[in-house]
Amino acid sequence: MKASELQTRFERIRANKTFEIFVISVIIISALLVGAKTYDMPQGFASVTRITDWFISAFFLLEILIRFLGEKRKRHFFKNFWNWFDTLIVVISMIPADSTDLAVIGRLVRVFRVLRMISIIPELRILLVSLVKALPQLGYVMLLMFIIFYIYAAIGSTLFENINATLWGDITISMLTLFRVMTFEDWTDVMYETMAVYPLSWLYYLTFIFFTAFAFLNMVIGIVVGVMEQENAAARKEAAAENNEPTLDDIMMELKALRHTVEQLSSTEKTK
Known part of the structure; x- marks a missing residue:
């Protein structure tokens, strides 16, 4: 597959509304997952949430990669503040949340992943x-x-x-x-x-x-x-x-120009 065709595919994926809605859904699931961890859970459910959290982190990393590859001018990708914000949140959220030293930092960053909805939704x-x-x-x-x-x-x-x-x-x-x-x-x-x-x-x-x-x-x-x-x-x-x-x-500029043209034509007709 040619590089131009691959570029076009990534652009279509990035601009696809379904993909955008799916990303928002994953962000919401990520926020709910962080809230679920504040409760006492059985060991089996805790293992499921841990695995799900890693899948979410991997998906966010893939989503950032798709947006980067879908950018026509790769240098301009990091000129956007929101791209920096998303990338920083995703990279820091890769910190293991269950390690003894970085557990607090990892969990806090996972809470802030819900802020990515601001960069995804233009109105926000x-x-x-x-x-x-x-x-x-x-x-x-x-x-x-x-x-x-x-x-x-x-x-x-x-x-x-x-x-x-x-x-x-x-x-x-x-x-x-x-x-x-x-x-x-x-x-x-x-x-x-x-x-x-x-x-x-x-x-x-x-x-x-x-x-x-x-x-x-x-x-x-x-x-x-x-x-x-x-x-x-x-x-x-x-x-x-x-x-x-x-x-x-x-x-408005076009209407003013058209009005000026009509006035000139009418003055010309009066002169004749």
């Missing part, structure tokens, strides 16, 4: 990339939220320390208590305790919840959704470029 990649790209903007929101936490914690520690030192003893404990309030974990118990001494202390809690649970969390969601829309648009544009399909910008 977009979600993760959007979250990472949103981090710089989220940093300023987190900084502002920390300032609000710090101010309210200082006020709470000053006013409520004598009521309950366990919850308001110092500013760090007060910030933990405020985090409990923000997540609505029995926050009314905390509020009613202080209201017994300060009847208007409900204003303290309601304003804090408004700033954190409502305003800031909605800002975080808005930033992530905005970045996600940009990533989806970029992915659609890249897919259109690979398939030689016209994008919305190309269509």
